[in-house]
Amino acid sequence: xxxxxxxLDFAVIGHQDSWANIHTFVNRIRTPEQGTLSVEKVKAIFPxxxxxxxxxVTVTSRTGDTIKGVxxxxxxxxDKLGVTNLRTNLRKVEDAIAFAKKLEAPIVALGGFTSIFxxxxxxxxxxxxxxxxTGNTLTSAFIVKGVEQAAVENxxxxxxxxxxxxxxxxxxxxxxxxxxxxRVNNLLLCARNKRRLERLAGEVKAGGGRCxxxxxLSTLLPRADVxxxxxxxxxxxxxxxxxxxxxxxxxxxxxxxxxxxxxxxFLFHGGMGQVEGGYRFEPDYTDSFxxxxxxxxxxxxxxxxxxxxxxxxxxxxxxxxxxxxVEKVEEIxxxxxxxxxxxxxxxxxxGLCPTxxxxxxx
Amino acid sequence: xxxATPSLTTSETFSVVSDLFSQAITGELIGxxxxxxxxxxxxxxxxxxxxxxHADSERSHAEGFLHFAKEAGLQVNINLEGxxxxxxxxxxxxxxxxRDFIACLFIQEVILESFAVSMYTDVGDALGGEAGxxxxxxxxxxxxxxxxxxxxxxxxxxKDATAFVDKIEEVHFNCMTILAQFSATTDxxxxxxxxxxxxxxxxxxxxxxxxxxxxxxxxxxxxRALDNIGIPGEKSMVWIAQLPA
Numbered sequence: 001x002x003x004x005x006x007x008l009d010f011a012v013i014g015h016q017d018s019w020a021n022i023h024t025f026v027n028r029i030r031t032p033e034q035g036t037l038s039v040e041k042v043k044a045i046f047p048x049x050x051x052x053x054x055x056x057v058t059v060t061s062r063t064g065d066t067i068k069g070v071x072x073x074x075x076x077x078x079d080k081l082g083v084t085n086l087r088t089n090l091r092k093v094e095d096a097i098a099f100a101k102k103l104e105a106p107i108v109a110l111g112g113f114t115s116i117f118x119x120x121x122x123x124x125x126x127x128x129x130x131x132x133x134t135g136n137t138l139t140s141a142f143i144v145k146g147v148e149q150a151a152v153e154n155x156x157x158x159x160x161x162x163x164x165x166x167x168x169x170x171x172x173x174x175x176x177x178x179x180x181x182x183r184v185n186n187l188l189l190c191a192r193n194k195r196r197l198e199r200l201a202g203e204v205k206a207g208g209g210r211c212x213x214x215x216x217l218s219t220l221l222p223r224a225d226v227x228x229x230x231x232x233x234x235x236x237x238x239x240x241x242x243x244x245x246x247x248x249x250x251x252x253x254x255x256x257x258x259x260x261x262x263x264x265x266f267l268f269h270g271g272m273g274q275v276e277g278g279y280r281f282e283p284d285y286t287d288s289f290x291x292x293x294x295x296x297x298x299x300x301x302x303x304x305x306x307x308x309x310x311x312x313x314x315x316x317x318x319x320x321x322x323x324x325x326v327e328k329v330e331e332i333x334x335x336x337x338x339x340x341x342x343x344x345x346x347x348x349x350x351g352l353c354p355t356x357x358x359x360x361x362x
Numbered sequence: 363x364x365x366a367t368p369s370l371t372t373s374e375t376f377s378v379v380s381d382l383f384s385q386a387i388t389g390e391l392i393g394x395x396x397x398x399x400x401x402x403x404x405x406x407x408x409x410x411x412x413x414x415x416h417a418d419s420e421r422s423h424a425e426g427f428l429h430f431a432k433e434a435g436l437q438v439n440i441n442l443e444g445x446x447x448x449x450x451x452x453x454x455x456x457x458x459x460x461r462d463f464i465a466c467l468f469i470q471e472v473i474l475e476s477f478a479v480s481m482y483t484d485v486g487d488a489l490g491g492e493a494g495x496x497x498x499x500x501x502x503x504x505x506x507x508x509x510x511x512x513x514x515x516x517x518x519x520x521k522d523a524t525a526f527v528d529k530i531e532e533v534h535f536n537c538m539t540i541l542a543q544f545s546a547t548t549d550x551x552x553x554x555x556x557x558x559x560x561x562x563x564x565x566x567x568x569x570x571x572x573x574x575x576x577x578x579x580x581x582x583x584x585x586r587a588l589d590n591i592g593i594p595g596e597k598s599m600v601w602i603a604q605l606p607a
Contacts, residue, residue: 026603029599029603029604030603030604031604034604037607044547044574044577044607045578045581045602045607047578048578049585049602050589052585052589052596052598052599054596054599055596056596072595099595283600
């Protein structure tokens with residue numbers, strides 16, 4: 001494909017997490033004369049659209065460098081992320097990967113569900129100079145640093161705390177386990193696959209950590225001082241949770257019920273970063289896609305590709321499952337700070353949380 | 363009489379299959395007329411002969427569908443003056459009148475062939491048997507037209523990308539708007555003038571089809587055709603989102 005486009009430094013492959021966002025996006029594009037489309041009509045068109053670039057992204061580093069990227073949507077339906085649609089969705093991710101290769105993006109982040117391609121070792125690398133990353137390492141970094149910051153602000157000593165990780169055997173879940181196993185009193189691990197969960201719990205114990213594991217979430221919730229949600233589930237209920245528990249929902253789509261933010265205690269959407277130098281979309285769809293209560297917030301997985309592009313480190317940085325080490329978490333976090341990409345202020349569905357994290361610097 | 367299409371056994375399926383053939387034959391005749399008009403816009407004699415050859419190809423497709431329909435005893439209604447087909451033809455002729463070869467090529471070989479290839483494939487898969495085979499084989503031949511235009515249009519884009527994208531955008535809205543109205547779940551501009559009685563879309567389930575999926579697949583193929591030409595995705599997304607639905 002010959003395109004009238006300038007050179008790209010990175011690309012991001014993703015999908016939307018709600019029909020409400022998609023509905024807003026489509027109708028934002030339409031003129032008053034064309035009229036608005038109902039959600040049903042949008043649903044009848046959107047899933048058929050093949051993967052394509054929706055907008056260009058320009059990002060500025062604290063160093064003054066500027067990079068240009070592109071966002072490619074897979075047009076995966078937000079309510080069809082389960083196993084029954086796996087084949088269709090994988091084909092859509094494949095299409096998006098092929099699209100990114102045609103655009104000759106040197107580094108591509110596979111965000112949200114699409115990371116399954118790299119986590120599952122379904123190699124998209126063949127015959128291409130394009131490199132891919134799930135972005136899970138920087139997402140993990142923002143989650144663990146966010147939890148530490150939230151603990152400080154809520155006067156919780158993590159060394160005496162029980163930290164529950166929902167989705168513990170996933171790539172990000174394992175990274176959180178690895179980070180916190182020597183930093184907290186007790187890990188509570190929850191995942192759907194019993195065999196994988198028991199193996200992970202065994203690894204934690206062999207490493208000198210204390211942990212309890214269960215596939216039933218209800219048995220672990222009442223014991224948790226901190227809850228990290230990184231599962232591929234949605235609408236999880238928080239029955240029996242301590243009122244003062246700190247909760248980090250880093251799922252995409254969100255793991256918890258939408259009204260979870262109304263409960264007492266401290267709940268924030270984790271894994272998010274904020275770009276000090278700002279980012280710009282062209283066309284500007286920020287009112288449809290990236291509506292956050294503070295400017296220049298974006299997902300950690302996307303930011304990882306940007307950081308790697310700033311660093312000109314075109315490599316498969318986050319790939320496979322269970323390969324994220326504490327050293328890599330620290331490395332990518334340090335690099336992100338170098339470029340003015342820091343932990344986002346705490347927020348949830350109700351807006352900004354009353355306090356905000358202290359921005360670290362190197 | 364042909365009996366290889368099992369879906370002709372009830373009055374509902376007979377009616378739907380008759381309408382499917384009616385639309386296909388009318389569409390092929392529109393294509394034949396368009397290619398004949400396209401020949402008028404071309405100076406290069408080799409390209410002119412090729413356009414006439416394509417017109418003859420569309421004629422043979424129409425003839426193939428017509429022959430099958432007669433053999434099967436279908437009730438065929440051919441109407442080149444029906445609301446949507448006539449409007450598409452008028453758009454084509456407006457550009458042909460200006461000797462705008464690129465616009466004509468885009469209407470006939472990208473817009474109309476995308477819909478033809480996609481919908482014939484869907485119909486062929488659903489009908490099966492001899493009828494299905496006929497639709498699928500003609501879809502394959504139409505695909506060659508689609509591929510043929512891509513190279514020419516890519517070359518045109520290379521010469522002046524901005525002017526080319528602007529022109530294609532204009533043609534898209536002038537012509538795709540009609541097809542979008544035509545293929546919407548309910549005809550947005552009234553009866554097509556080809557189907558017998560009421561619109562066949564509500565009855566497509568009798569032969570294992572549904573209009574939303576057919577329309578979606580056609581738009582998907584059209585979007586891929588735009589990609590292959592080199593239209594930026596951010597443009598084609600907007601073009602598709604702005605169509606009537």
